[in-house]
Every structure is written in C-alpha cells, then in structure tokens.
Amino acid sequence: MLDATTARKPAHAAADHPAIKPAKVGVLLANLGTPDATDYWSMRRYLNEFLSDRRVIDYAPWKWQPLLQLIILSKRPFTSGAAYRSIWNTELNESPLMTITKQQTAAIAQRMQDMYGDQVVVDFCMRYGNPSTESKVQAMVDQGCRKILFFPLYPHYAGATSATANDQFFRALMKQEWQPIARVVEPYFEHPMYIEALAQSIERGYAAAEKKPEILVVSYHGMPKRYLMQGDPYHCQCQKTTRLLKERLGWDDTQIVTTFQSVFGPEEWLKPYTVDHVAELAKQGKKSIAICAPAFSADCIETLEEINEEIRESFEHAGGEDFLYIPCLNDDPAHVDALSTVISENLGGWATPL
Template identity: 40%
Template sequence: MSSTKKPPFAVLLVNLGTPDAPTPSAVKKYLAEFLWDRRVVDVARPLWWLILHGIILRFRPGRVAKNYQQVLTDEGSPLLAISKQQRAGLEAKLEETLGEKIPVLLAMTYGSPSMEDVGREMRQLGVEKLVVLPMYPQFSSSTTAAAFDRLAASLKKCPHWPELRFIRDYATYPAYIRALAESVRQSWQSQGKNSEQLIMSFHGIPQRYTTKGDPYERQCHATANALAKELNLADGEWKLTFQSRFGREPWLQPYTDETMKALGAAKTQGLSVICPGFSADCLETLEEIEDENREYFEQAGGTGFTYIPALNSRPEHIQMMQELVIQHTQGW
C-alpha cells in the first residue's frame, strides 16, 4: 500500500457497457455477457441458452457491429468516450469544490472497464469509503439493480470492503430536470422553436416487469411530467414514449417507432426528440433515434426532425453529478 494520504472517499460511476471493438466477435462477446444476465432477460435458463446461443449470437452480432461502426468516434465507442469525459469532469469539479482530489472511477456492468479492474485501482488508492452512482436516472431492476449485483459479485473474493453508499435514482432531482430543460431550450433557440411536439423517449422494458413491482415506468412518467412542467408545456405539446423493445411480449407503451410513424403520417412539421433516461449518447440514441426513427418519421411524411443529444458532459450535467455526490457523502 502506498504511504500517500488516503482519499476521504471515492466515487464510482457505472454505466451499461459497450463492446471493446465494432467487430462481430467483440459484439458477440459483449452480448453473451449482457443478455445472459437474469436481470436483463429472466427467461428460464435452459430455454434462454438455446435461444441466445442457437439464434441471437449466431445472427445478431454482425448487424449490431455494423451499427456500432456507424456511430464510432475518434475516441471509440460514444458511450465509453463520453463516460470518460464525465469521469474527468466530475473529478475536476469535486476537487474545485472540496479543495482536494477525490478519485472518480469508471466501471461498466458488462465489458470494460470491469468492476474488478476498478476494485484493483481502489485498493491501490487506499479507498475506504465509496459512493456508487449508476448513470441511470430512473431505477430499473434490469439496469440499476444489475449494476449493484455486478459490484457485489466483484467483491465476493475481496477480504476488505469499503463502506458503500449507493445512489438508487435521481428521476426528479431538481438539477437533473433543470439540465434537461436547458438542453431543450438551447436546441429550440438554435432552431427558432420550430417544434410542434417534444417526444421524450425512454428505453423500454417488458410490461410484466412493472406488474411485478419495478418502479421504472412510474419514474419515467415522473421525469417526463417534471420536465414538461419546467418547460411550461401544455398537454398536447409533448409525449412520453418507450424505445428499443425486443422479442414478442408486450413492452411499455406507447412505442417510439410507432409514434414516429403516426406523427409523420399526420404531416407533423417540427419534431424534437430527447432521451432523458440516457446519461450518455450511445447506440440506442445515435443509431436508433437519430437515424432509424428519424427515417420512420420522414418516410411517413413528417418534416423538421431534431434529436436533442443526451446530457453527456455538459456543465449542467457535471454540476448535477457533483451535487448528488456531495449530498450522499455527508458525514464522510
């Protein structure tokens, strides 16, 4: 152990993950880990193993790899590149606020950097207290709980745990809502508020998750209503939808893709889309929303589609993260 002063605490940012490269083999490895998690797909293991390895991992990686190639940046995967920017931004903001360096670490639930990688880094730094911030504003057992499961699993063989505090969600946290609203206002200002509708598209989950008690759907509605109120929008000026459904069972509705087609068919002129549940732009926003759903809207007859980027490393987002960390580390 280093003799240097131990930090008063450290912060662990956690996001979903991304393949190590935009290649079929890397995507296959990532999907195999991601889709095998019971939190993500809770189908009986023998049946799901046959579906996953017999169908999905044989045919899907090639198509998904092409999609990743389309959104790739000079720094690699958008999700990983933006997450690194968020980590650096939060670390700098905390040092500015507290007057000392607070280590901010980054891990992914699936893929790299792994929880084990971060665990080794924490031990080298002598971290005794850790606040965990999953980058999911709305809690779901399929995302936030999966991150906690992964963290706990990584600590199973560790003889010495840090004291843990876990930020469960921030669906209506005032600074988060204000940051979202500011991003919408700036987008509207740049286009002269040429928008008939604001669509708030959240990642979907199977409807039965809500039936079983998952609070995600309720929290998405709470976020959407808070944002609409902050923007002074009337009921007919905005709509909440859910994207990225997979398989044949009912997912949370209304569906984003069907909404895009309907609004296009209605000859909507001016449509803004924001994805408040995504803290960083990724395949599900850049390819699915900005590309695929834009196409649905325009091919159906709509015009003036605008995607409002995720909060990413915007100053307001970093400020919000800093406020959350300070709030949850009182007494440390």
C-alpha cells in the same frame, strides 16, 4: 515527511505488519457498457455478457441459452457491429459512450478536487465489457479507498439497469479481504438540477431549430410491461420526469409526449413505442417534431443510431419533414453540476468540503 499518498505501518504495529495507505473515499460512476471493437468476436463477447444477464432477460436459462448461443449470437453480432460502426469514434477507436463517460468522469473528478481536495478519488466502470466493475473496485481499494460511493448513471431505477449494476458492484466487494464501506446513489429522476439541465438543453435545441417543433417526443428505453406489473418503478419514474420537465418548460399536454424505445423479443413492452408513435404523429399532420432521451446520461447506440437513424426514418417515411434530435446531457456543464451535487449530497459524513 510522508505525503498523503504514501502507505505506512500503523503506530505500534509489529515490524512485519503490512503498510496501509491513508484512507480515501472513492466515487465509482457506472454505465451500461460497450464492446471493445465492432468486429464479430468483440460484439459476440459483449452481447453474450449483456444478454446472459438474468436481470435483462429473465427467461429460464435452459430455454434462453440455446436460443441465445445457437441463433441470436450467430447473427446479431453482424447487425450490431454494423450499427456500432455507423457511430464509432474512429479517432479514438472507441464507442461514443466510452468517450463521453471519460469526459464526464474527468469533469466530475475536477469538481470533486475543487470541493474535497485529495480526499476523494473518482473513476468509472461498465456493467458489461471494459473497464469492468471488479477491476475498478480493486483499483480503488489499491489506492486506499476505505469507503466507496457507487453511482449508477441511470436517472431512473430499473432492474435491468440500476439493479444489475448494483449486483455487480456487490459481487466485486464480496472478493475483497478488507471490504470497503459502501453506499449506492439512489435514482435522481426528479432532482431539480437534473430537470433544470434537461429543460435548458431542450430550450437550446428549440432556439437553434430552423422550424419550431410542434411536439417534443420524450423517448425512454423500454422494458417488458410484465416488469412493471411485477413492481419495477421505472415506468412511473419516467412519467414523473416528463411531468416535471413539462412544468418547468411551462408547456401543456399537447406539446410533449412520453414514449418507449428499443423493443426486443415477442412480449408486450411499455407503450407507446417510439418508432410507431413518431410515424403516427406524421400521419396526424405533425410535420415537425423534436425528440430527446432523458433516461440516457450519455449518447450511445440507442440514441445516435436507433433514434437519429431508425426512428428518424420511421417519421420521415410516414410523411414527417423536420426531425430534431436533442442530444443527451453528456458532459454539459449543467449536467456535470447536477451529478456533482448528487454526489456531494451522498458524501455527507464521509468527506469534508474544503
């Protein structure tokens, strides 16, 4: 008897009809990406792909590309490579984002196995670098996935994150002869289980701190203010996450503040800037602060290097004393439960729970 993974010809098909694998449902998790290594050329390839994305940098190519290719990519691979080396997982020879995404995928795959058995295939891809979105879509098709649920691992929608991940997913589908049916998971910035997982991580961080922080800085990745004015909902969604988190923790406005990090280029970005605001807090007499980064589903260069090194230094140089970084949710069981619930909610009608 053929097992559930064996390809076979449809009933009454001609002798030369190609075999078809039993239909499955794919769940494809997507994160931003990572360089393959920290050397100059690996960094340059990664940065070139990232900074050439019109969703990320929307300047006219005739103006932006000469600047990028001749100046930025001549220098930035060295500085970015050094930053990555400071956080690199040398044991596995990969970035922490890669390590954590693999852990998340394995944990979610186990949840899906428990809920749906062999009906659902779980994998991950990166928008930039490897494994590419196209390669993972192809792998799912090869495994017989006739339906794919695409899940950008960004709680908040932004054109430069969610939208460009979706763009790449649909580009990959365009290359398929027999195109799978597709769904895309909407942002989960206000999902009760996501808020609960965030709150629990903060409560654990505060409970373990030697000195209770005077204020929690909730730092989100920034974007040009112009994007907000053009209709991108990211800023509003970030503000709502902070409000829901504050309400869940039972705090008032003096105990929590929203800021934005990772400013790049000459134009104005969403404010207040995290790196400046933590220094201002120190000057105002706040000697002990905590900081978390809810927009990141996994710790990465922007959290492990930028927050825990650059932003920490800004606070301490301005007179701050106690700086507590609360890690991203990563593969915390409450986070895996939240993501698995979101997936299950989006698989309605596609997969039947056991």
